[in-house]
Amino acid sequence: MTAVVAEHDDHHDHHDHGPEKGILRWIITTNHKDIGTMYLVFGLIMFFVGGTMALIIRSELFEPGLQFVDPQFFNSMTTMHALVMVFGAVMPAFVGLANWMIPMMIGAPDMALPRMNNMSFWMLVAGVLLLAATLFMEGGAPAGGWTLYPPLVLQTGKALPFAIFSVHMLGISSIMGAINVIATIFNMRAPGMTLMKMPLFVWTWLITAFLLIAIMPVFAGAVTMLLTDRFFDTSFFNAAGGGDPVLYQHIFWFFGHPEVYVMILPTFGVASTIIPVFARKPLFGYASMVYATAAIAFLSFIVWAHHMFTVGLPIAGELYFMYATMLIAIPTGVKVFNWTATMWKGEMTFETPMLFSIAFVVLFTMGGFTGLMMSVAPADFQYHDTYFIVAHFHYTLVPASIFILMASGYYWLPKWTGNMYDERIGRLHFWLSAISVNILFFPQHFLGLAGMPRRIPDYAIQFADWNMVSSIGAFIYGFSQLLFVYIVIDTIRGGTGKATAEVWEDASKHGLEWTVPSPAPYHTFTTPPEIIPTEHV
């Protein structure tokens, strides 16, 4: 469809009070749209901070030998890149989307706990700043990998307690955000919006929020144990005192595996929202999507040791975790099937959000397949800690979570700003991203299979060619993301014209957010909307 551009639809809603004036608006705001915007902008900034770290890594790996940074700093970069991207970019961006869209999708005037909402955002900022501060401390930022495995991480210099407190703050922030999402969805739905009428984005976020509440405290506990081991002479992970470093890995991955689904389930939700609109069909298999999401969330809690096949698990453990992990392919396969079936014989058009979503379906499936390869315990001994795993999880995060975040940017930007973005530049951004992301990550499969270990600043010369290709891809990918920043700014300033309330053809059939004017007024659904039966049930 071509976006319907309205002429001079200057339609301002009149409300009792609008936003505060000046900078104070952003500091003290309790408005879900303001907080959502701050989360999204913060996530985008951190995406570039983490991206810069990735480019430092790829510059160093462009050629064998040590060129630009010393190995300690290189290791700090791999560690901080991961922490910044996970806790600073992807999670906040999805919380931002949740803030903006969940109240509008379920017909609520705001989030259930607006003041806590403000607090969780500012706590996130404080946590990330604390984490960033470790870069300038004696001994450098944490460099033992984002998994913070002892005993290596205990050798971190002055930065260790700061990194741990930062994790605590990020955890508290996520938990507050999750409690808010659950309270909003359970208590604030418009009359008639039954659970099985909720858009899938809302469903996936509900399940994600439960995951967060279950795992963030466990992670907080694990890092607290690291803290007391280092400073208070406890021996949770210290072999001399009867502890075991492998215990940390179990606790960490009990958190860590659901954590990766925290980043992918909302991704599934957005994809399930966008694809039907541009295929002009209701989502295929709505109920099965909900059940598949719940099944994936449940399975995520019982597969953690597949990250630890090489630590010396009992054979029974290896087998159990292998088969349990393989099970995840079933609900995930249901989802991929449903997205494909939604597009099947649809009247598809290929605007930027749809392009990113289709690329997500294809490339995420590839990332899923490599995951399935690594679930095979005996084979994993070859893949473990090589670039193969790096390629795998980047395929499930970059062309999946990041692509879908970009898609949601394009999809909802007209609703947020009231203006249409420039479709030509959007498509250019898509094609540059989709091609370069494969140049960037696909060769890493070859490197990993050939035995190149991850987290090393230098490598044997037989790995030189594919590393160079990968680095070239990284630079194209990294710089083409600047187009997105340009588009966001350009759209805020007017873009290619005013957007209609519906923005996309017949979008109002797919979600309540398209029934309010564009830009969405500061307060929406102060009186609950009437819920008409939607097509997906």
Next chain:
Amino acid sequence: MSQDLERKNSKIVTKLVLVVLVMFGFGYALVPLYDVLCDITGQNIKLQASADSETEFTVDESREITVEFITAINEKTPMEFRAETRTMKVHPGKYYTVNFYAKNITNNPIKAQAIPSISPGLAEEFFKKIQCFCFETQTFQAKEEKKMPVRFAVNPKLPERYKTITLSYTFFDRTNIIEN
């Protein structure tokens, strides 16, 4: 916001905060749970508290297993530590004694704990130690040297595929560890 909604919100928040606290506790509960699971699977020796009982085996003269001894000291443990025998051929079922040498290189007394590790891990259950300095924390006076024996046997039931067993010890400084 209506009062009814406020009540519903505070109710759900209370419940969810409770879940958060329970899960924080669960993280800590994994610590003893892990010990129990290791015990059941017999997979992880961690700190072995007592010696294996001295069982009489029928000595299998037809087989020879190579046993290697590796020593290491953890990061900041101020000790010298080495095995007096690097490698030896043993017959399954027969008891042998090897000596390890350790010295405190500081002028202060230290407490240190040796942590054993056996490779390949699956051979561990067939490796019997009836005497070992690793069963208890060792105290070293200033500059004290010690000769410490390990008495062991390889169970003749050790599967045929194992030809070499490596026993490694790492000394950890325990001077500042809280005893429980």
